[in-house]
Amino acid sequence: MMLKAIIDADILRETIEAIAALVSECRLHIENDGFSMLAVDTANVAMVKAVLQKTAFQSYEAESCEIGVDITKLRNILGTPGKTDQVKIELDETRHKLELSFMGYKYSVALLDTNTIRKEPNEPNIELPAKIIVPGMELNNAIKASMLISDKIALGVDTQEKNGPFFFMHADGDTDQINKTFGPTEVQFVNPVDSRSLFSIDYLKDMGKIFGKSASVEVHLGTDHPVKFIFDMSNGNAHFIYLLAPRIEAD
């Protein structure tokens, strides 16, 4: 087990925040080409996959290993350094700690026993036919707007309308409704296929806060199927996938 790396605080913070949006702890894989992780949230409803490439680091030297990380704690610690501060990361194998040094501070954070962390899920092998690329901020704004009306939201693609296809978001409250459509001038339809699934805003809002910072988000959809959001941050050096299980309304 060996790790010696230096990275911009901002890049590490963005990555940890993206994971922290869904899980409070995870098994982190340290490889010689970077970090990766895959985890499912406590309720088995959302998944996050993250890859932080070696190229994201100022310097990077590592031997392959798996460590258990308290993501919430790391996120809190990384609240301190400024955008351009550099964080030195080292693994203290004997004391079973992750050391983070910045601005003259040195945090030694206890690693979690990986046996106490839930097993990594298998990435579900599902075909989501509709594929669209949406600006992250637009997508996040639409989610925030829907929060005012309901706690669930339908996402879908409609190819039947003229002037279409359209990517739509629709939320029904007890008395109110909200509709937001994105046409071909606003989003890129990689594969426009009719689709519609319902999701919980409780998760979408946390995801939206993160991918809202990404210039473009690839959205994969089906009908009564999960949604997949694929996006990059840190100049393409950090790569993320969020998956969210749908809600199926009883008729």
Added chain:
Amino acid sequence: MYFIEFAECCKRLEKIRSRLAMVEVLAETLLTLQEIELPVFIRFIMGRIFPDWSPKKIGIGPNLLFEGLAYVIGKQKETVIEALNSKGDIGTAVEELVSMKEQTSFFSEQLTLLEVYAAMEKIASIDGKGSQREKNLLIRRFFGASSPLEARYLARLLLEDLRIGVGEGTIRDAIAKVFDLPVSVLDHAIQVTNDIGEVAFLALKDPNSLNSVKITLFHPVRMMLAQAGDIATGIHDHGKISAEYKYDGSRFQFHRKGKSCRVYSRKLEDITSSVPDVTEMLMSVTSRDIILDGEVIAVKDGRPLPFQTVLRRVRRKNEVEAIKDSIELTPLVFDILYLEGNDLISLTYGERREILLKEVKKYVAPNIISDDPAEIERYYMNGLDQGHEGIMLKVLSSQYTPGVRGKSWLKIKPHVDTLDLVVTGADWGEGKRAHVFGSFHLACRDNDYLIPISKVATGFSDEELALLYDVLKDIVVSTKGKSVILEPNLVFEIGYSEIQKSPNYSGGYALRFPRFISVRPDKSIDDIDTIETILDRYDFQEQHRTGSNQ
């Protein structure tokens, strides 16, 4: 064991009324369990999650449970509450609702008993910001993964109220039957370890070790309790007897090992940080590894202050320093349970008292030993004069029996008719009390069930009502018109003039002229008075009435 098998076992037991038949079913089930499942099963089947000595709490109330369930079924929390109101039981309401699941999940999990426990243990270890969120997610996972029957018992287990009528005695008898052990051996081991799950584990692994289990420091044992009695009978039955003042304070158990120590309340909560002054005093009296039993009282100018004053300190979690000097506490130690690796609870009271006096130089509660009723009567009057509650008579030859309300300790105090009852609901006040609750619904216990017995609306000051509102508003489960249903947590001491038969309450009895005496935050729902007590008092009262008429 899969959780569904546990749920099916619960369902079987719930239908059984006979204790013997319950023991049969339990014994049969115990045989199917793996070693590591045994302690978890035993606690779960009694509706407990963690060992009794453990300070761990799951911290999930009905509100959080409803929120989690509402999410899974895609309904508003109010829908869940309506279902509960119409069913009258959380378990069966959840069972029905969970079949309307709307949120899908990535995996279909078949929950096991151990997974459920591991997840609960994890939740209990998280505190601070984010812990509510994690609890909510766990509830979603549980209900997301469970069948209706599993959900019924998961819901009740999360609230630690299984309602299948399996008490400690029943499960103990099942353990005795399966492992062919005498009940007395198990009773002793349960008292000493305060962990019946662990006892079952030992019964399986190494039954001989049950005879030699010892009290463990920092695993508090239950407090020995007293029965009401009178001086004449005490002396008649036992001859020479010890008498101590009965202090109007808060019971504590002090554990010390080397330089570390903890103070536990009557409910076995860790109150060390609330009473730093008491901790310091007790640390100063001995340097030995020790467990002491006693009462903390508040004093002013040499006189004890009422119990409520003590509680203001003992319950305090924040700003302890600020209040420390305004309420002066002093410990009074009356028993010793452990010394330097040795259990003392099997020694007699007389022997323990001798060791106590030798080991603890200060703060030992005074006593007298006598077989003269007049002398003890004088001691009793003296105690009352000094502002104490009365006296405790302790049988010199008696062992310390944790958690047992036996005849070896007798409490003698002036006759006051009060009952400890739990608050299950409230009505909004009127007029100047319109912004607070003005009257409270009270219930006593019948095994696992709460039986409504009275409402109380008198005896409160405006300040008390404001304080009560502040505490109770966060545990409102549902609202109906001018009434609210509350999580049954808070215990009131209620005075009354007599017990009457009443068709208005399902238990068949009601209190006449109920009045609020005090809040009893030191007591839990398990400590409230039972319907049997009320029946006994009713019978006593009626006999007395007949007698006086003659």
